[in-house]
Amino acid sequence: MPEDRSLDEFAPVDENADSDDAADPAAVDPAVATSTWHADGAACDRCGEPVERRWRDEGDFVCADCASW
Numbered sequence: 001m002p003e004d005r006s007l008d009e010f011a012p013v014d015e016n017a018d019s020d021d022a023a024d025p026a027a028v029d030p031a032v033a034t035s036t037w038h039a040d041g042a043a044c045d046r047c048g049e050p051v052e053r054r055w056r057d058e059g060d061f062v063c064a065d066c067a068s069w
């Protein structure tokens with residue numbers, strides 16, 4: 001009955017090093033990992049509309065209008 005694995009679960013999660021869009025953690029709901037926030041705006045992969053927030057949809061990052069909810 002292992003009870004000493006709590007330290008493993010506190011391993012630092014540092015996988016945001018490749019984020020070049022200066023995402024603001026406070027502006028992103030941590031529960032919604034499928035969306036990205038771009039303070040300077042980013043083009044929707046489907047309609048090309050520049051938006052501040054995009055959602056991952058089948059490998060693309062799309063605006064709210066293009067996301068399939």
Ligand SMILES: [Zn+2]
Pocket residue numbers: 044045046047048049062063064065066
């Ligand atoms: Zn779009």
